[in-house]
Amino acid sequence: MRLATSPARHIVVAAAVLCAGLGLQHDAAAQAKPANTATTGTPAAPRVYLADAILAVVNNEVITRQELVDRLRLVERRMKNQNIALPPPAEFQRQLLERMILDRAQLQLAKEYGIRIDDVMLDRAVARIAEQNRxxxxxxxxxxxREGTPFARFREEIREEIMMQRLREREVDNKIQITESEVDNYLAEQGAPQGQEFQLSHILVRTPENASAEQIAERRKRAEEVLRQVKAGGDFAKLAATYSDATDALTGGDLGWRNQDRLPQLFVNALDGLKQGEVSGLIKSPNGFHILKLNGTRSASVVKAAGNSVQQTRVRHILIKVNQIVTPGDAKRKLTELKQRLDNNAAKFEDLAKLFSNDLSASRGGDLGWIYPGDTVPEFERAMDALKPGEVSEPIESPFGYHLIQVLERKKDDVSQERQRLIARQAIRERKLDEATQDWLRQLRDRAYVEYRFDDAR
Structure with missing residues (x-):
């Protein structure tokens, strides 16, 4: 969730326009428009306000009209901040409602398993977020x-996010099996030249669990129509937000940078021969039909099984995280100011890290210790590798935010067989995790009892 930069009343009006497809516009407009009198001077007839209505029943709980309006406001705000074109109103509502149904099913299951986030734990989490924002x-x-987000609602959103994360750890992460033969095969593959990374966007048209031939054909037809629109020059991010059933749909299907070793083999095969900006054909998996767009490629640093000696780097950093309060521009400007102070010998790196870094290493002056190749994200590693001992980088962007990086020293070290196998296990786990999560979410959605009540909401 990103905080609004425009007044809240503007969001209310925008939400009213977007909600027409489910009969939501009447209520939102009625709430925003004051009572009026006729031009003749006689009082107008009393305005009739519709009560909040049920849009969907999910197992034994309901999703109401007002809940959808509130979510529309938040997501529209975020998509505009990320410059993602909004889908048509009816599709926007459908995507949001389906996401809310899936979230509700996850929260219900979490409660069944006794997963609870008490107020003490929640207070600590919120306090950490505040601390990270200085x-x-x-x-x-x-x-x-001030930006239109009630604090009580923010707290509950954080509580729900933590509950769903713990549920996924229980149901997906902890059940991924990695055999010794898989590790052996991975290490053998690493003996060949590898290390390609892809920046990807993704659209998934999901098929139900145990789908009939007719259902599969219908979903294939939908996916083919989406692919046709993409090939005709349609905005991929907008089409992802409109049609994709993946959890990243409302971020335009952005998968970020992915190492080929951490992608399903189906995706790697589909990317073979694609050039930057091109789109794959339909990719059939057990979860449905996928479309990939290749936004960029680059080389990645990997640890080779064949090598017994690798370079280690002792490094420290200052991290400014990007979140609801701190924009990318704010983070970059702050680090640029800190870099100038370092260049002018006006401050010590470790002192600035303790004061400004949003990382647990701040108490150690930003010291991350000795780093092996592959221990950090590629963006950080590339910048680190380009530095000489004592040098400080320019602000570097990574999935965690923006960094200033300083290399302290380097050394050669032997990579033990145990560490090689640990690295292999981590890579295999990441490769399996996305597909396993999508498969679990599909099964959870298919098992849920869902009843739509659009007619009652009009």
Whole structure:
């Protein structure tokens, strides 16, 4: 969730326009427009307000009209901040409602398993978020509410996110099996030249679990129509937000940078021969039909099984995280200021890290210790490798935010067989995790009892 940069009343009006497809516009407009009198001077007839209505029943709980309106406001705000074109209103509502149904089913299952996030744990999580934004809890709360996000609602969203994460860890992460033969095969493959990374966008048209031939044909037809629109020059991000059933749909299907070793083999095969900007054909998997867009390629650093000696780097950093409060521009500007202070010998790196870094290493002056190749994300590793001992990088972007990096020293070290196998296990786990998560979400959605009540909501 990214905080709004425009007044909340503008979001209310935008949400009212977007909600027409499910009969939501009448209520939102009625709430935003004051009562009026006729031009003749006689009082107008009393305005009739519709009560909140049920849009869907999920097992034994309901999703209401107002809940969807609230979610529309938040997601529309975020997509605009990320410059993602909004889907047509009806499809936007459908995507949001399906996401809410899936979230509700996850939260219900989490409660069945006894997964609870008590207020003490929640308070600590919220306090950490405030601390990462260099604010007191009171300042953070005031900022949220000034930007139109009630603090109580923010707390509950964080509680729900933590619950769903713990549920996925229980149901997916902890059940991934990696055999010794898989590790052996991975290490054998690493003996050949590898290390390609892909920046990808993704559309998934999901098929139900145990789908009939007719259902599969219908979903294939839908996927083919999406692919036709993409090939005709359609905006991939907008089409992902409109049609994709993946959890990344409302971020335009952005998968970021992925090492080929951490992608399903089906995806790697489909990317073979594609040039930057091109789109794959339909990719059939057990979860449905996928479409990939290749946004970029680059070489990645990997640890080779054939090598017994690798270079280690002792490094420290200052991290400014990008979140609801701190924009990418804010983070980059702050680090640029800190870099200037370092260049002018006006401050010590470790002192600035303790004061400004949003990382647990801040208490150690930003010291990350000795780093092996592959221990960090590729963006960080490339910048680190380009530095000489003592040098400080320019602000570097990674999935965690923006960094200033300083290399302290380097050395050669032997890679033990045990560490090689550990690295292999981590890579195999990441390769399996996305597909396993999507498969689990599909099964959870298919098992849920869902009843739509659009007619009642009009």
């Amino acid at each position: 604010m007191s809890l009171q300042e953070f709360r005031a900022t949220l509410e």
